[in-house]
Each structure stands twice: as C-alpha cells, then as structure tokens.
Amino acid sequence: MKKCKSLFAVCIQVAIVFALTSFGILSIIGSAPTPKQITKFSLNLNKSSSSGEAQDRLTARIRPVLMENIKQFPSLYTYTQYGYRKGDYGHRSDVEWIICPVPAFELTITNNTGHVIKFNRAAIKLQDDSGELYDCMMKNDLIEYNKNTAQAYEAGGRYWSLAPVFSKIKSLKIIDNNFELLPGFTQKGYLIFNIPVYTYNSYATFLSSKEYLKVLLFEIPVEMDQAGYTKKTTNFTFVYNVKANTVTVQ
Numbered sequence: 001m002k003k004c005k006s007l008f009a010v011c012i013q014v015a016i017v018f019a020l021t022s023f024g025i026l027s028i029i030g031s032a033p034t035p036k037q038i039t040k041f042s043l044n045l046n047k048s049s050s051s052g053e054a055q056d057r058l059t060a061r062i063r064p065v066l067m068e069n070i071k072q073f074p075s076l077y078t079y080t081q082y083g084y085r086k087g088d089y090g091h092r093s094d095v096e097w098i099i100c101p102v103p104a105f106e107l108t109i110t111n112n113t114g115h116v117i118k119f120n121r122a123a124i125k126l127q128d129d130s131g132e133l134y135d136c137m138m139k140n141d142l143i144e145y146n147k148n149t150a151q152a153y154e155a156g157g158r159y160w161s162l163a164p165v166f167s168k169i170k171s172l173k174i175i176d177n178n179f180e181l182l183p184g185f186t187q188k189g190y191l192i193f194n195i196p197v198y199t200y201n202s203y204a205t206f207l208s209s210k211e212y213l214k215v216l217l218f219e220i221p222v223e224m225d226q227a228g229y230t231k232k233t234t235n236f237t238f239v240y241n242v243k244a245n246t247v248t249v250q
Contacts, residue, residue: 035248040068041207043103043240056222056234058117059110062215064240065102065190067203075172076100076190078164086154089161097160099168100142100190101197103207105215105238107175110186113222119179121230123218126193129211134193138176141194142169149198191215210242 043064053061065073080097083089111117124136137145143166150160173189181187197203215238223232 037246037248039204039208040245040247041066041204042068042243042245043213044243046212046239046241049237049239051235051237055236056232057112057114058220058222058234059112060217060236061108062191062238063106065104065106067098067102067200070098070102073106075168076102076104078168080161080164082153082158082160084157084159086159089159097165099146099165099172100137100192101145101195102203103195103213104193105191106188107191108186108188109175109181111181111183114183115224116183117181117221119175119220120177122177122220123216124176124191125216125218126191126195127214127216129213134195136176137174137192137194138178139169139172139174142172142174142192145194152198207242208244212239212241214239 043066053059065076070077077096077098079094081089081093081095082091084091109117126134126136128134146162146165146169150162153160173187175189175191179189195206197206215236217236219233219235221230221232222234223230225231
C-alpha cells in the first residue's frame with residue numbers, strides 16, 4: 001500500500017531534495033541519516049481549573065485535536081493533489097490536507113434538560129494564557145481559510161485542488177451559534193477557532209508560546225419558561241495545559 005505523505009512533509013521533502021542536488025550530494029551512497037530533533041505537543045486537561053463535564057443536566061466531553069493525533073479524526077483531513085498550472089492537478093493524489101486550524105476540539109454533548117438546546121446566543125471561545133480570545137469558526141470561515149492557505153502556495157507556483165477539501169467541509173458537523181440539540185439526544189461535532197495556524201511551523205510557534213488554553217462554552221440555555229424564554233443558562237470551562245516534548249528522530 002502506498003504510504004501517504006502530509007502536505008507539510010511533501011514541502012519539506014522537496015526543499016531537501018533541491019538542497020542536496022545543488023551541492024551534488026545525492027551521489028553519496030550508504031551515508032547514515034542525520035538525526036534531527038522535533039517537538040511534539042499534547043494538551044492535558046487541568047481538572048482542578050476546569051468545570052465538570054456535567055452541568056445542569058447537560059453533559060459535554062471534549063477531545064483535543066492536534067497534528068500529532070489528527071489521524072484519529074478523519075473528519076478534519078482529506079487527500080488532495082496539486083499541479084503547476086491553475087486547474088491542472090496532475091501531481092500526487094495522496095497528499096494529506098488538514099481542513100482547519102489546529103488545535104481544534106471534538107465535542108460530544110448530551111441534552112437531558114427536557115427542551116431543545118440552542119447555541120444561538122452562546123459564547124463559544126478559545127482563550128490563551130495571555131487572555132486573548134479566539135472566535136469559533138463557521139463553515140464559510142473554513143472555506144475562506146482554505147482558499148487563503150492554497151493561495152499562499154501559488155506564490156511558489158503550486159496550485160492545489162480544493163474540491164476534496166470543500167466536500168469535507170460540507171459534511172463536517174461544527175458546533176457554532178447555529179447548533180441545536182433536541183432533548184434526550186447526544187451529538188458529536190467540532191469546535192474550531194480562528195487561531196493563526198496555517199502550516200506546521202505556525203502550529204509549533206503558536207503552541208510553543210502558550211502555557212495553557214481554555215475552551216469556553218458560556219450562556220448555554222438549560223431552563224426555559226412556558227413562553228420559551230431562557231430562565232437559566234450554564235457554563236463550561238475546559239483548561240488544557242500545553243506540554244512540549246522534544247524527541248530525536250532519524
């Protein structure tokens with residue numbers, strides 16, 4: 001089976017081959033690969049600083065999505081191809097393309113309130129350790145995000161097919177202010193935020209500068225009066241400590 005390479009790995013490989021060819025080193029056979037160090041990240045739930053998963057008959061469970069575990073979340077990546085002329089995508093069809101900025105978060109939510117939960121007035125935010133807030137992204141935001149990412153590669157003469165990307169976005173379940181959940185139902189979707197992550201380097205730069213991240217779900221209605229107006233809301237806070245591990249690979 002052909003091994004698939006990520007978008008970032010392909011770019012790195014092209015750069016390495018160009019450099020080696022320029023210095024005439026490709027003819028050297030049998031030389032040992034040079035070890036290199038890379039940083040891997042994890043987000044660890046700080047239970048003492050977080051709310052519980054169950055609040056006012058509403059249960060929310062979250063799993064962080066990182067580049068390190070993206071293969072566990074097939075809804076958030078696809079495979080695409082590229083070409084060197086716009087509209088001509090004749091090169092590789094196995095390049096992995098992540099369709100949203102990460103970290104993102106998979107949310108599983110269960111509604112036992114007895115009424116429909118609507119997020120239309122909820123505040124859905126990501127907060128970093130400096131206090132900066134990031135808004136949740138909607139599907140139109142994701143389309144623009146991917147268009148901008150592809151356009152950045154055009155400066156280098158590479159044009160990406162976004163058809164598989166847009167197809168994946170169309171079927172993606174996003175938790176945003178359009179989200180509704182019927183009583184007695186459980187749904188799974190994704191919290192995606194407008195963080196400044198477009199490449200692996202920007203991903204590493206973003207997480208390296210953070211001690212923790214907070215996922216905030218505020219003002220979720222859990223109790224209504226007979227006229228359908230909100231009587232009570234609840235809040236969820238999930239705090240994740242950022243951990244970086246440097247490992248040596250061949």
